[in-house]
Amino acid sequence: MNAPAVNRQWILARRPEGAVRPSDFRYQEAPVPAPAEGEVLVRTLYFGYDASQRIWLTEDGGYMPPVQIGEPMRTMGIGQVIASRDSAYAAGDLVEGFMSWQDCVLARADGPMPLRVLPKAQYPLSWNLGIFGVSGLTAYFGSTDGLKVKPGDVVVVSAATGATGSLVGGICKALGAKTVIAVAGGADKCRWVIESAGYDAAIDYKSEDIGQRLDELCPQGVDAYFDNVGGHMLDTLLLHMAPRGRILICGAMSSGYTDVKLKGPSNYMRICTHMLTVQGILLFFYRDRLAEGAAQLARWVAEGLLHVEQHVVEGFQRAPELLPTMFTGKSPGKLLLHVADPA
Numbered sequence: 374m375n376a377p378a379v380n381r382q383w384i385l386a387r388r389p390e391g392a393v394r395p396s397d398f399r400y401q402e403a404p405v406p407a408p409a410e411g412e413v414l415v416r417t418l419y420f421g422y423d424a425s426q427r428i429w430l431t432e433d434g435g436y437m438p439p440v441q442i443g444e445p446m447r448t449m450g451i452g453q454v455i456a457s458r459d460s461a462y463a464a465g466d467l468v469e470g471f472m473s474w475q476d477c478v479l480a481r482a483d484g485p486m487p488l489r490v491l492p493k494a495q496y497p498l499s500w501n502l503g504i505f506g507v508s509g510l511t512a513y514f515g516s517t518d519g520l521k522v523k524p525g526d527v528v529v530v531s532a533a534t535g536a537t538g539s540l541v542g543g544i545c546k547a548l549g550a551k552t553v554i555a556v557a558g559g560a561d562k563c564r565w566v567i568e569s570a571g572y573d574a575a576i577d578y579k580s581e582d583i584g585q586r587l588d589e590l591c592p593q594g595v596d597a598y599f600d601n602v603g604g605h606m607l608d609t610l611l612l613h614m615a616p617r618g619r620i621l622i623c624g625a626m627s628s629g630y631t632d633v634k635l636k637g638p639s640n641y642m643r644i645c646t647h648m649l650t651v652q653g654i655l656l657f658f659y660r661d662r663l664a665e666g667a668a669q670l671a672r673w674v675a676e677g678l679l680h681v682e683q684h685v686v687e688g689f690q691r692a693p694e695l696l697p698t699m700f701t702g703k704s705p706g707k708l709l710l711h712v713a714d715p716a
């Protein structure tokens with residue numbers, strides 16, 4: 374694959390206040406860089422969208438350094454190696470990992486998650502950002518190693534139509550869970566999780582009383598809660614956990630991620646009185662087990678146990694306009710931007 378004549382970029386123009394807006398980014402063109410020793414030059418093909426990108430735009434940055442004003446916006450991406458000065462990568466390799474909103478990125482293997490060389494596979498390349506990327510692997514390790522879902526469990530999953538949550542239902546059923554309950558916004562999404570994503574029941578958090586519905590659906594309590602939302606929803610779930618229940622803190626969508634400092638739940642003492650286990654997850658901790666997770670997910674897909682949903686938008690120019698939709702309502706599954714095809 375040849376390098377393009379210019380390197381199109383979307384850079385951070387100003388740090389967003391509150392909700393992120395497309396106008397927080399600015400388009401520019403720059404020369405295509407040359408890789409130094411230990412670096413790889415990658416042509417970007419797909420950008421994946423993750424709510425955590427909003428955290429990287431705060432002054433603090435959260436669990437990664439903040440994106441600086443003037444820098445191309447960081448993203449998870451799929452690309453093809455154009456030139457390599459690292460013996461672990463060869464020109465032509467298809468890779469997945471941290472990239473940024475530009476045609477060509479320079480990458481190094483010494484970051485928190487080095488670029489993964491993608492295996493030749495039967496499935497679409499873009500799945501490496503969804504089911505075989507951060508979303509699916511977080512769903513997998515969160516349900517197995519984190520929540521330790523086992524046969525007979527009653528599991529609740531919030532943000533259940535999201536890229537992660539849309540896979541957690543099927544994974545928990547594959548692990549033998551008795552009942553998997555989705556929490557999603559709106560009647561259409563609640564229907565979708567049951568018809569397409571393997572859930573047994575759904576609660577519409579926008580129009581229903583979550584506590585009342587949990588009393589109806591699982592009067593004995595919730596054994597495992599996969600929490601993507603935090604805030605008021607986590608507080609409600611704390612009141613409905615079974616003794617010795619497990620909670621996985623995967624994300625805090627309700628915060629909008631405009632600040633890294635969040636208030637904890639007020640029903641905190643339930644953790645004590647019900648002997649609950651609360652655990653977090655960050656995929657970086659599983660960096661040596663990614664292939665194992667992807668292999669199990671692939672087996673479940675082949676067995677028809679998992680449904681893969683993605684929404685692919687076309688065109689580099691649209692990169693900034695998609696980011697706010699993570700918080701304002703998006704289609705079920707993984708949101709991706711397709712920017713180029715491999716050679």
Ligand SMILES: NC(=O)c1ccc[n+]([C@@H]2O[C@H](COP(=O)([O-])OP(=O)(O)OC[C@H]3O[C@@H](n4cnc5c(N)ncnc54)[C@H](OP(=O)(O)O)[C@@H]3O)[C@@H](O)[C@H]2O)c1
Pocket residue numbers: 422423424425507508511532533534535536537538556557558559562578601602622623624625626627628654655656657699700701702703706707708
């Ligand atoms: N810890 C990790 O390593 C890791 C990895 C991946 C993802 N995550 C976290 O997992 C969560 C989900 O990410 P994702 O990529 O799976 O989802 P996604 O595809 O970005 O979708 C986000 C979902 O959140 C829901 N949502 C948005 N605002 C909400 C609110 N105020 N209350 C309740 N639901 C809300 C939306 O559904 P509705 O239309 O139903 O509101 C939407 O389906 C995020 O918090 C993300 O940061 C963590």
